[in-house]
Amino acid sequence: MLDQRTGPRTAADLKANLNDIQGGLLEEYDTLACSYVFYRIGDVASGRAWLADLAGRVTSAAEGPERTLNVALSANGLKALGLSDAVLASFPQVFREGMAARAHRLGDSGPADPANWEGGLGTPDIHAMVAITGPDAITIDQWRQALSADARTRQVEERHHVDAAVVFDRRSGCPSAHFGYVDPISQPAIAGLGDAAPGDGARDGDGWRPLAPGEFLLGYVNELGEATATPTPSELGLNGTFVVFRKAAQDVAGFRDYLKQGAMALWGAYDEAHREKMAAKIVGRWRSGCPLALSPDHDDPAIASDPNRVNDFDYADDPDGLKCPLGAHLRRTNPRASRLTTTIDVNRKRILRRGLEFGPPLPEGAPDDGIARGQAGVFVVADIELQFEFIQAEWVQKGDFIGLPSDEKDPLIGTNGNGGQFTVPGADMPFLFDLRQFVTVQGGEYFFAPGITALKGIAAGNF
Numbered sequence: 001m002l003d004q005r006t007g008p009r010t011a012a013d014l015k016a017n018l019n020d021i022q023g024g025l026l027e028e029y030d031t032l033a034c035s036y037v038f039y040r041i042g043d044v045a046s047g048r049a050w051l052a053d054l055a056g057r058v059t060s061a062a063e064g065p066e067r068t069l070n071v072a073l074s075a076n077g078l079k080a081l082g083l084s085d086a087v088l089a090s091f092p093q094v095f096r097e098g099m100a101a102r103a104h105r106l107g108d109s110g111p112a113d114p115a116n117w118e119g120g121l122g123t124p125d126i127h128a129m130v131a132i133t134g135p136d137a138i139t140i141d142q143w144r145q146a147l148s149a150d151a152r153t154r155q156v157e158e159r160h161h162v163d164a165a166v167v168f169d170r171r172s173g174c175p176s177a178h179f180g181y182v183d184p185i186s187q188p189a190i191a192g193l194g195d196a197a198p199g200d201g202a203r204d205g206d207g208w209r210p211l212a213p214g215e216f217l218l219g220y221v222n223e224l225g226e227a228t229a230t231p232t233p234s235e236l237g238l239n240g241t242f243v244v245f246r247k248a249a250q251d252v253a254g255f256r257d258y259l260k261q262g263a264m265a266l267w268g269a270y271d272e273a274h275r276e277k278m279a280a281k282i283v284g285r286w287r288s289g290c291p292l293a294l295s296p297d298h299d300d301p302a303i304a305s306d307p308n309r310v311n312d313f314d315y316a317d318d319p320d321g322l323k324c325p326l327g328a329h330l331r332r333t334n335p336r337a338s339r340l341t342t343t344i345d346v347n348r349k350r351i352l353r354r355g356l357e358f359g360p361p362l363p364e365g366a367p368d369d370g371i372a373r374g375q376a377g378v379f380v381v382a383d384i385e386l387q388f389e390f391i392q393a394e395w396v397q398k399g400d401f402i403g404l405p406s407d408e409k410d411p412l413i414g415t416n417g418n419g420g421q422f423t424v425p426g427a428d429m430p431f432l433f434d435l436r437q438f439v440t441v442q443g444g445e446y447f448f449a450p451g452i453t454a455l456k457g458i459a460a461g462n463f
């Protein structure tokens, strides 16, 4: 039962609200396989009946069952469920526009242009994303088929699904990205859920503190000490948040191949040690997860496996990027205490990274097999524009914020198609001018993940 108190909630309220917050958002599910299933709702009445049934089965943040089910709705989905125009207008504009309409801001052009997106992603037909997780791909597939058969009886059609799973790093056995890096490691810690492991929250003197929950939840106090804006009426927003889904293909063979070329250009050698150094410079961590900020010259598995050290750095002692390049993926997407060219509160630019990898791993040394693989990216934020879009547009696709040329993009995920620059201070030849594009967005959408009471309220037509 939701407490009836009005006014902003704080970290002290969080634990008592976990049974109303959808699971898998604030904390990751301990799961091996999942499917993101996208639906189109046919009409208001049967759509509400479908949602009412799902809302009764949604997994909360207070549970950790073997199988989980969660629901998020796009702006078109809220419309299809009959929310009034006034209520819809109270949602942020970028959410109402949807991800495809924001392509110019996000850098989704060329092969990543929404015209090329798959499965109807980015069109007005994507109304709901149902995320299911479970122990293995077969269980997930059977469950998805049953859910979609049920949905059809309510005029709700599955338009697309993306199956994803944990990919294990062949060296460490840890979850990893297809490119071969342990991932995720760094995630923002949230006040009210426990202490911050070193590096996981915000700098606080010599230590770290967890971030205010309003950075990731609507209706809670944020880093400004204010309640994060919610749609109206406020019960609709309470315990809800926004979820960014972004499917991004990874060119693993092209990436591996480039490591040789890049290492040769920077150091005049492309033996394994130099290829690994190239890989580390691109991300800002050795593939084991050990950060360049703590061990710039060689991988250190002891640091990688120590939760108190693996994320405990802030770049303050590396203003020129001699240890970790200013433009490395890690440093751009969370610059910590790096010197920035404009005043920005970096604690308000954090995102929770969820999601898993789609497609089978490409065996080491194998040529490209033509099979699609990549990241089914899920990013949880209270403000899509200030957090996700800002990082993607200002930090991933540009360089001037950190003193690099304005067109120097993220070496891992930037759209470096026609040759891209990467500055690697300290290398024999510290500039690369021929970076390729390794990641291509294949679709995505902005969703609202309501609190469970609000989800039931939407299904009951209360808004």
Ligand code: HEM
Pocket: 177, 178, 179, 181, 182, 183, 184, 185, 186, 187, 248, 249, 250, 283, 285, 329, 330, 331, 333, 334, 351, 353, 374, 375, 377, 388, 391, 392, 396, 413, 439
């Ligand atoms: C295919 C796409 C992507 C791949 C392969 C990828 C890979 C990685 C890897 C290997 C790490 C290091 C592990 C860690 O520190 O947790 C990382 C960290 C991170 N990535 Fe990505 N990433 C991708 C897309 C994105 C996007 C689209 C964003 C945001 C717009 C993003 C934001 C971050 C952030 C915030 C961190 C943690 C930085 C820190 O706290 O120090 N990534 N990513």
